[in-house]
Amino acid sequence: MIDQGDLDGAEPLLRKALEECYEKLGDRHPSTLTSIACLGGLRKDKGDLEGAEALLKEALAGKRAILGDQHPSTLASIAWTGQLLQEKGDLDGAEALLGEALTGCRATLGDRHPKTLTSINN
Structure with a gap:
């Protein structure tokens, strides 16, 4: 739905998936954290930068x-x-986070990996 531009239709589905992850996997399972990040990305796409920031930071702290x-x-x-912080100004x-992502990609994936090249671009 997100790929088709139906952000409003996607949100209840993402929230339901997140609820299921919390119930079945707990709040620190990698799949739960990914669901939190996906909901944060949706909030960003819908223009709710504050809501997106809270979710993305929660997911990041858990993944770390x-x-x-x-x-x-x-x-x-x-x-x-x-990227969200950049959008917020x-x-x-x-710069600190994007630099950290680039350093990590170079260390784990090498200089020519597509994700490293994307990090360079960012």
Whole structure:
């Protein structure tokens, strides 16, 4: 639905998926954290930057604690949060996170990996 531009239709589905993850997997399971990040991305796409920031930061903190700073999912959350901060005008915060994502991608994926190249672009 998101890919088709139906953000309002996608939101209840993402919220339901997140609710199921909380109930079945707990609040620190990687799938739950990914669901939180997806809902944060949707909030960003809908223009709710404050709501998006809270969700993305929650997901990032959980991924750092559970998966570590160098895990690909954590690196993606670092980049998403950095992009959000950039959109909000927090350029110093964005630069720190986007730089961290780039350093992590280079260390774990190498200089030529598509995700590293995307991080360079960001």
